[in-house]
Amino acid sequence: MSLSRIPRIGIGGPVGSGKTMLIEQLVPILKKEGYNVGIISNDVVSREDADRMRKNLATERGLMPEDLVIGIATGGCPHTAVREDPSINISVVEEMETKHPHLDLIIIESGGDNITTTFSPALADYFIYIIDVSGGDKYPRKRGLGIETSDLLVINKIDIASFIGADLNIMERDAKIVRNGRPYVFVNSKTGEGVKKVAEHIVKNVLFDAPPKSVAVN
């Protein structure tokens, strides 16, 4: 392994489940702890999500340089670019590692996909799969590789559960069963509720509780 290899997490989930908003909530939390993050965002035909994160996180809030948010238009099935042939993403990751060796973490967002989404281990060290309650409380027990085997399952939009008749207790019970001990977190990415727990999982399991590079160097 190259000494310059920077830890990477992949975030996947269905269209509209809140992948981009989760990242927009995660980056400020990690930045507050001193961790510098780069973002690669995959979309099928546009760079909508990357443009939004660049504007919100870099241009307006100054949490990162603008060139650390890179958009990739995959042009095909989103999982193809993060699993079957992740070469385009790997090349962008490696370019980011070369240009920005000070980074502590690289977040790779998949384009919206289905419940069988996974990331190639060659691309991501840690896989977060995000679903939201609007699909109904049956969602976790419907299983699928993303829900069952991801390193962390995030269940988003808990604020609208009561409006669509979704029972969070049922979702928690089923998540426990299908994930067989793997962790899950309930969040509201709109307000940030629960996102700190996601950040804690990342710091512990991906960054191994190491201090930020900027701190370690000093």
Place this chain on the structure above:
Amino acid sequence: MLTVSTILGNIKNNPDLYQKYESFLKNNTLETITIQRSEAEKVRMRKASDKKTDVGFILPSRTHLRDGDVVFLDDSKMIIIKLSPELVAILNVKKYSHNHSHSHGNDSQDNNTEKVNHDHNSDDLLTNVAIKVGHTIGNLHRPLKIDKNNIIFPIQSPDEINLFLRLLSDLKDHIEIRSDTLIFEPDQGFDVHAH
């Protein structure tokens, strides 16, 4: 946290390590880290052993963890990788006798001709079965392990056996499929992603 950056060997093919494994096992100083197959190619992950040792893996790219890999060894303990058993389908291709011949009288030339035709038919049938089975499993992007006459691949639910029986209904007289739970390690080059 104990950092693991290299694999020391595997107890299944290294007699020296296997001897040490038996000794640590006997002395109750053997520790195991259980991983899912989906984690076998991870080069960075944090895991706890069955005796609560906190282990951080930072491995070279393209490292593939296998059942029985020794990831830590000193005088006090050995830590090995244990792959979780998983649900698989086992597809058995029924055997055909290439030497089977029919007796229809004393005309040895006719008998030889029939035997050659029979061998050709058996070969054609096996080719037919192999291509259709390979095509069907490949279409579903499953990793594979070939063990003698068995083709083994992972499934997510026992119900999938019915799916494969339907997809391969043309071959129902030539194959058998059943499910089992076992440690599945794909053959090299057949460890593709799964949907």
